[in-house]
Amino acid sequence: MKNLGLFCLLLACIGLESCKKEQSSDKAKAEKLISTACYKALYESDTIDLKINILKSGKTTGDMVMKIADMPVKKGKIIGKFHGDTLFVDYTFIQGTYEKKVFKNPMAMLKKGNELILGSGKIETYLGRSYFAKDTPIDFEKVKYKFTTVDCEGK
Numbered sequence: 001m002k003n004l005g006l007f008c009l010l011l012a013c014i015g016l017e018s019c020k021k022e023q024s025s026d027k028a029k030a031e032k033l034i035s036t037a038c039y040k041a042l043y044e045s046d047t048i049d050l051k052i053n054i055l056k057s058g059k060t061t062g063d064m065v066m067k068i069a070d071m072p073v074k075k076g077k078i079i080g081k082f083h084g085d086t087l088f089v090d091y092t093f094i095q096g097t098y099e100k101k102v103f104k105n106p107m108a109m110l111k112k113g114n115e116l117i118l119g120s121g122k123i124e125t126y127l128g129r130s131y132f133a134k135d136t137p138i139d140f141e142k143v144k145y146k147f148t149t150v151d152c153e154g155k
Contacts, residue, residue: 032056039116039147045069048145050078050116051152058082064091072096078107085111086119086138106131109147110140116147 041048052062066074076093087109108119121138
C-alpha cells in the first residue's frame, strides 16, 4: 500500500510539472515582441540563417537553419537571453527529415556592433541536459561562424 501511495504521488508530480511547462511556453508566445533581427553566417560551403525575436521580458526566441556541408540540414528554434553583450540560447532542432528525434544544444553568441559571433566551448552533459562548462571560457576568437545582419524575409 505504501508503494502504491508513493507511485501515485510521483505520477501526480510528473503530471503537474508537464502542465507547468505548457503554461510557460504559452506565456512566452503571449509576451510582447520588441524587435526582430535576421542574420546569416557563411563559412566555406556552410550557411546558417538566424532570426532573433527580442521580447519585452528580455528573453529571446527565434528560428535557426544550419546547412553544413555533407550533413543533413538542421532546423529548429532558439530560446534564451542576453547576459551583457553575450546571447546564451538553447537550440532545439531536428536533423534532416527525421522528426522523431529532437536534439538540444547550448549556444553562445557575442554581439559586436551588427555582428554576432558564434562561440565554441567545452560542453558538459548532466542528467540529459547539455550546458557550457563553468570552468572553461567560451572562445569567440578562433571561430568559423560570424553572423552579419540581413533583411528578414516575410517578417
